[in-house]
Amino acid sequence: MSLLSPILPALKVYYLAVTVILSQLYQRYRYGFSLPAFSSQHGNVAIVTGGLCGIGFSTAKHLAKLGMHVIIAGNKEREGQEAVKQIKEETLNSKVEFLFCDLASMKSIRQFVKEFKKKNYPLHVLINNAGIMMIPQRKTTDGFEEQFGVNYLGHFLLTNLLLDILKQTGSSSHNARILTVSSGTHYVGELNMDDLQSRHCYSPCGAYAQSKLALVLFSYQLQRLLAAEGSHVTANVVDPGVVNTDLYKHVFWLTKLVKSLTSWLLFKTPDEGAITSIYAAVAPELEGVGGCYLYHEKIIKSSNVTYDEDLQRKLWAESCKMVGIHNVINKVIST
Numbered sequence: 001m002s003l004l005s006p007i008l009p010a011l012k013v014y015y016l017a018v019t020v021i022l023s024q025l026y027q028r029y030r031y032g033f034s035l036p037a038f039s040s041q042h043g044n045v046a047i048v049t050g051g052l053c054g055i056g057f058s059t060a061k062h063l064a065k066l067g068m069h070v071i072i073a074g075n076k077e078r079e080g081q082e083a084v085k086q087i088k089e090e091t092l093n094s095k096v097e098f099l100f101c102d103l104a105s106m107k108s109i110r111q112f113v114k115e116f117k118k119k120n121y122p123l124h125v126l127i128n129n130a131g132i133m134m135i136p137q138r139k140t141t142d143g144f145e146e147q148f149g150v151n152y153l154g155h156f157l158l159t160n161l162l163l164d165i166l167k168q169t170g171s172s173s174h175n176a177r178i179l180t181v182s183s184g185t186h187y188v189g190e191l192n193m194d195d196l197q198s199r200h201c202y203s204p205c206g207a208y209a210q211s212k213l214a215l216v217l218f219s220y221q222l223q224r225l226l227a228a229e230g231s232h233v234t235a236n237v238v239d240p241g242v243v244n245t246d247l248y249k250h251v252f253w254l255t256k257l258v259k260s261l262t263s264w265l266l267f268k269t270p271d272e273g274a275i276t277s278i279y280a281a282v283a284p285e286l287e288g289v290g291g292c293y294l295y296h297e298k299i300i301k302s303s304n305v306t307y308d309e310d311l312q313r314k315l316w317a318e319s320c321k322m323v324g325i326h327n328v329i330n331k332v333i334s335t
């Protein structure tokens with residue numbers, strides 16, 4: 001381990017952020033950010049993790065506005081109930097609920113799924129949105145590095161536990177959809193299969209980028225699995241861009257200062273940041289389309305390493321071991 005090991009990921013993430021901000025600025029002035037009009041989603045059910053603030057809140061609010069029944073999955077009861085109240089008042093949709101789910105605890109995720117299943121709802125859209133960024137080195141309840149545990153492993157387990165309902169809900173004319181919110185930082189992320197928990201060298205930026213890279217690899221593997229089974233469920237990845245939310249609360253103080261002075265110009269608002277998620281959740285042109293990386297409502301290429309099928313399989317197998325579920329890949333996809 002060299003002295004540069006923890007610093008290099010930070011330099012890469014900051015460089016990446018500057019390039020995204022510049023292209024976002026161009027996009028804003030050339031085309032603007034606007035949500036296309038969508039038909040009513042009445043009768044459809046969506047789960048949005050982390051829907052109590054930021055991009056998740058805006059996503060939940062817009063889906064509720066379209067008539068969807070929205071379940072906000074979050075780890076803060078009071079803020080969750082507050083978000084539900086606000087969305088109900090703003091959208092006049094009474095079908096908005098909060099269900100407790102702490103993605104830092106496998107037990108809590110299992111409990112959430114149990115509670116959700118008790119309700120006997122279908123599930124048309126699962127949005128894996130919740131996340132934490134650049135936090136100091138900490139562990140989840142189950143002992144995983146927190147960014148890898150919450151951002152990636154938590155969603156890996158949640159999605160796997162909800163797959164049966166998604167498969168039952170999806171049909172040939174109306175596939176159920178799984179959207180996973182990744183980030184441009186995945187382009188500079190490195191997956192260290194020998195040290196996924198960053199025990200040997202922890203960098204807040206590196207661990208965040210690794211978790212977001214893992215989410216892309218997971219989604220592509222999941223899509224191949226679903227397609228091989230012939231199930232009517234699709235899995236896609238969403239990149240919201242650079243958005244003015246609480247996600248930045250752990251960044252370096254100078255970054256916070258620059259952000260507070262420039263975010264009005266350089267960052268998207270949470271409503272703007274949610275547009276790609278909403279698009280991926282309901283756009284008719286994405287019916288039956290999976291395995292894509294979406295940015296500004298367009299399918300773009302993710303980093304080269306995300307298409308490495310061997311790495312996707314290895315990560316999937318290791319993740320199954322870590323969260324304690326059965327690995328079905330080898331049975332479904334011939335290797």
Ligand SMILES: NC(=O)c1ccc[n+]([C@@H]2O[C@H](COP(=O)([O-])OP(=O)(O)OC[C@H]3O[C@@H](n4cnc5c(N)ncnc54)[C@H](O)[C@@H]3O)[C@@H](O)[C@H]2O)c1
Nearest residue numbers: 050054055075102103104129130131183242243245246247
């Ligand atoms: N804001 C950006 O610039 C940006 C850029 C790229 C990607 N993203 C991604 O967008 C997603 C939403 O982030 P945001 O910007 O709205 O940030 P945010 O901080 O406003 O929202 C994050 C949400 O995740 C929830 N969360 C955190 N830990 C949790 C846990 N243990 N269990 C359950 N929920 C938990 C929070 O309660 C909150 O609702 C994240 O996945 C983030 O990585 C954000």
